[in-house]
Amino acid sequence: MKKRRNGVHVHHHTLKTIRAVVVGKDGVGKSALTVRFLTKRFIGEYDRTLEATYRHHLLVDGQFVPLDIMDTAGKNSTEKMQLCMSFAELFFVVFSTTDRTSFEEASLLARYIIQGKPLGPTGPTIMIVGTKADLEFAREVEEQEGRLLAEELSCGFYQVSNAEGYLETQELLFDSVKRCLDKGKSSALTRVREGIVETAKSFRKRSLGHEVAKSQREGLQGTRLRSFSDVDPIHEASKVKSSSQEDLSQDGENHRNSVVSTASF
Ligand SMILES: Nc1nc2c(ncn2[C@@H]2O[C@H](COP(=O)(O)OP(=O)(O)O)[C@@H](O)[C@H]2O)c(=O)[nH]1
Numbered sequence: 001m002k003k004r005r006n007g008v009h010v011h012h013h014t015l016k017t018i019r020a021v022v023v024g025k026d027g028v029g030k031s032a033l034t035v036r037f038l039t040k041r042f043i044g045e046y047d048r049t050l051e052a053t054y055r056h057h058l059l060v061d062g063q064f065v066p067l068d069i070m071d072t073a074g075k076n077s078t079e080k081m082q083l084c085m086s087f088a089e090l091f092f093v094v095f096s097t098t099d100r101t102s103f104e105e106a107s108l109l110a111r112y113i114i115q116g117k118p119l120g121p122t123g124p125t126i127m128i129v130g131t132k133a134d135l136e137f138a139r140e141v142e143e144q145e146g147r148l149l150a151e152e153l154s155c156g157f158y159q160v161s162n163a164e165g166y167l168e169t170q171e172l173l174f175d176s177v178k179r180c181l182d183k184g185k186s187s188a189l190t191r192v193r194e195g196i197v198e199t200a201k202s203f204r205k206r207s208l209g210h211e212v213a214k215s216q217r218e219g220l221q222g223t224r225l226r227s228f229s230d231v232d233p234i235h236e237a238s239k240v241k242s243s244s245q246e247d248l249s250q251d252g253e254n255h256r257n258s259v260v261s262t263a264s265f
């Protein structure tokens with residue numbers, strides 16, 4: 001089905017939802033980046049412990065692509081990474097260009113993801129993202145270092161400023177989603193088919209209970225859905241257990257893990 005909207009052909013197919021996760025050391029700008037993805041704004045201060053999943057829709061090449069994006073917080077334990085890996089096909093592995101330890105952690109996180117979910121036509125899409133490019137005076141990681149790491153690991157690479165750049169973060173988001181759509185397994189036709197099944201299911205079983213059961217089946221034990229609506233931007237909030245095993249972070253700080261909030265930006 002095709003409709004013209006503002007002179008552009010819009011396909012009214014429902015594609016399968018792309019599930020993305022934003023990981024990286026505390027303070028690197030994951031929440032700022034997520035908010036930039038969802039809105040045009042940069043707020044400046046975000047609840048450091050907030051861990052939430054948002055629903056967003058993008059118009060990519062004339063097709064609406066539903067996107068669920070999980071903004072994580074706290075220590076990056078192996079348990080948490082496993083949870084992220086069972087949830088997502090698209091990973092934003094974020095570091096701050098002003099914090100070398102965050103770059104080292106990003107490297108570890110990306111390698112950990114690839115080890116568990118090898119890249120390739122049916123594998124995940126990983127984007128390594130260096131933030132705070134506006135803070136040139138405080139720079140500890142050169143752009144080239146980020147680029148080289150991404151090349152070595154066959155990941156995408158972007159250097160952005162959440163504070164100053166809206167367009168560059170949008171470009172990152174669209175490029176990432178397109179990479180996901182281009183993956184062999186996720187051919188447009190398969191996605192449309194899966195999207196139709198997904199839509200049919202949600203019409204039949206649109207209840208909170210079903211969503212909770214579904215997320216638990218998918219390995220998101222510990223995830224609690226506070227609100228359920230198809231309205232942007234807040235879709236659901238997640239709570240992740242804080243009992244962790246091996247800590248993948250460099251500094252080993254004991255961060256409080258994931259408080260749930262449905263505060264809107
Ligand atoms: N100058 C600047 N500050 C940023 C940028 N991204 C995030 N911040 C700031 O860095 C701090 C931590 O950001 P936040 O998104 O909470 O990090 P998170 O812990 O990874 O979610 C906040 O004070 C943000 O305002 C950026 O690109 N440039």
Ligand SMILES: [Mg+2]
Nearest residue numbers: 030031048073
């Ligand atoms: Mg945050």
